[in-house]
Amino acid sequence: MHVTNESAGAIAGGMEDAPAMHTLRELWGSTVGRKALAAVSGLLLWIWVTLHVLGNLTLFSGPAAADGYAAVLHRAPGWLWAARVGLAAAAAVHVAAVASLARAGRAARPRHEARAARRASTAAARSMRVGGALLLAFVGYHVAHLTLGLAHPGFRPGHVYDNVVGGLRTPWIAGVYAAAAALLGLHLFHGLWAAVRSLGVRPDAAAGSRRPAVALLSAAVAAGFAAIPIAVLAGWLR
Numbered sequence: 001m002h003v004t005n006e007s008a009g010a011i012a013g014g015m016e017d018a019p020a021m022h023t024l025r026e027l028w029g030s031t032v033g034r035k036a037l038a039a040v041s042g043l044l045l046w047i048w049v050t051l052h053v054l055g056n057l058t059l060f061s062g063p064a065a066a067d068g069y070a071a072v073l074h075r076a077p078g079w080l081w082a083a084r085v086g087l088a089a090a091a092a093v094h095v096a097a098v099a100s101l102a103r104a105g106r107a108a109r110p111r112h113e114a115r116a117a118r119r120a121s122t123a124a125a126r127s128m129r130v131g132g133a134l135l136l137a138f139v140g141y142h143v144a145h146l147t148l149g150l151a152h153p154g155f156r157p158g159h160v161y162d163n164v165v166g167g168l169r170t171p172w173i174a175g176v177y178a179a180a181a182a183l184l185g186l187h188l189f190h191g192l193w194a195a196v197r198s199l200g201v202r203p204d205a206a207a208g209s210r211r212p213a214v215a216l217l218s219a220a221v222a223a224g225f226a227a228i229p230i231a232v233l234a235g236w237l238r
Helices: 005-029 031-061 063-074 077-108 111-120 123-147 160-167 171-198 204-234
Strands: none
Touching (some): 005 031, 031 077, 077 123
């Protein structure tokens, strides 16, 4: 039988692809694998959130800095859309993995043990499922409000500073943004703590000493986001 170079390449490619797909299926099929996927996707989202809050803080430097920062991002639309698609994929994996793990945990735990576990959990842990859903809903509103301008009557494309100040001038809207920032901080606190444990990079001996650092990091991100609506209501940004 004669095998061409193209056929041989296709066969070799198929042999290379099959183990990779098999590994991904095995990863998703195990609790440990789904925890790892949830942790890695969560860490990617945390990196983006941190970069996003740093970008938001350019608002305190005035319209030129904030609008200029946004203009720089839009000068490379290919990279911008690649980042958006990557973030959407990470969010989808994170939500699917966390939901699957929650369902598996409820199914495997007797009812009386589930009640005891809920009583013993921390406020951050208890808020993860509901808080995650609320954050997802807020992200949709935020994109419609300040990215697409669908819920912003005074929206002007490219005028980031004016759009933010005008969009957050209404007290209840500013309150929604501040509440979302607080919820994000709580979500990050528990999520980062769980992520390093799921990936096996947190020695038990160092667990207690690292908890304040995780809390400080989460609080800093939350404070950075909350500072914007608070500053608009206080008249520091106008």
